[in-house]
Amino acid sequence: MKETDISGSDAAREADRALKAKHRAMWALGDYPAVATEVIAELGPELAAAAGAAPGIRVLDVAAGSGNAATAAALAGAEVVASDLTPELLEVGRSQAEAAGAKLEWRQADAEDMPFGDAEFDAVMSCVGVMFAPHHQATADELVRVCKPGGRIALTNWTPQGFIGQMFATMKPYAAPPPPGAQPPPLWGDPDHVRALLGDRVEDFSAERRQLAVGHFGGPEEFRDYFKANYGPTIAVYRNIADDPEKVAALDQALAELPEKFRLDGDSPVLTWEYLLVTARRR
Template sequence: MAAEVFEITRTLSDADRQLNLAHRRLWAAGDYPAVAADLIPGLGPELVNACRIRRGDRVLDVAAGAGNAAIPAAAAGGVVTAADLTPELLAAGRRIAAKRGVALEWVEADAEALPFADNSFDVVMSCVGVMFAPHHQRTADELVRVCRPGGTVAMINWTPDGFIGRLLATLAPYGQPIPPGAGAPPLWGEESHVRYLLEHRVDDLRMRRQRVVMDHCAAPEEFREYWKRNYGPTIAVYRHNADRPQRLAELDREFLGFLTVWNRAVEPGRTAYDADYLLVTATKR
């Protein structure tokens, strides 16, 4: 049975609307489905396993992208709704799910104002997705609100000091400043921050730091071009500097320097990057 979609009652400010539009454009750029498939194919199934999804469970994947967690959840027997702000990613997810013979519902939705009734789902999860929503407490409250009492809220979030956290920090000085009231995405990978956001409404809050190794490219230069071609946040930063050649060259050098330093592979023609993440599970009170 498909999840019932309700009209969103929260009124968005003009600033919020503009921020949503910017996020849609950011994640529509490049090829995030390829990034998920190339670099983190195991994270979605891992999150599904951590949620202990059983056949018939009502599952919501928030900021689902192209379904790297939602599709495995449906394959495990869940009745899954994949929600994301970006229509292009939902369209890609539909194609991937169809190729795999998996059925689930795809809904365009803002993680900060989910169009679902209270207590609608047995499992509410997100795989390196909701961490990019600007307003952290608002997002955390929505995750908990739509989960039933006794249900599971679970996330995988990049840590600030792991590879993706440091990549974002390297790009940050060259991009648009974080809007007032918004939080930096990698804060979701800090245990103290997650505890602050969630623990007043959940029990059995568990957090475990884990790691995925990204070894997709043969050289740091190749990996830099991969990010520039495929990953929305990187594309946005480069576009922001497109009319400043000196700044663009500086960004290129600094990005390559970062990737060179972080490459722990010792064999020629190989790269390996340790991307740490926080696996979070909790039970709604």
């Protein structure tokens, strides 16, 4: 039985449906699969290994996007279900997995209300995905619920102080106000926050800050323009201020200045993006 019910009244359920529809539409903007394969590809295989993906292991990838971690887990021999709120991402993932020779199941699902049975999976993972579900406790409850006792939970999330966390902080003044009850995504990169969400339902909890070296961009403007074209949350923020040229210009400048704080060294085009790798076992 699920531990968290965010539905409440009919009005609350309708508001939640509207919010999830907005999230689906946001992640369908641009080309997130390009970001997953061109910029953060290394995170998928790393997370699949941390989840213990191997033959005989049944794995659920939650908020899988186009399946960079799910496909890696399937190629490692695991039986994999990739779930995501946005069907457009799943369609791209299915094609990419087939091209790579990976076989897995693709399911549209809300991370806060998943259509899977209790204790159905040996491992549950998410690669910079569940952090964007608005209600953190409801999401954490679902991760635990569908994991078998003794099974592994493995999560990769951007940290608040890292590059992507600071990109969201930079965009916040220009974004539409979050709905009541929604929590900031980068909180999932705070080990204390994640530990509190999972609580005493897990053991062997480990949280390790790691750095992803990103050399895809030749300069700060190239990074900014790439995210303006491909990354749903950035596109949504720019749409929110499209009628205010001064705000657009200010955000353009702020995003172009951001990479200077995260260079590998002073002259290198390589950026360091910090993320948190969490692993735990369900009691």
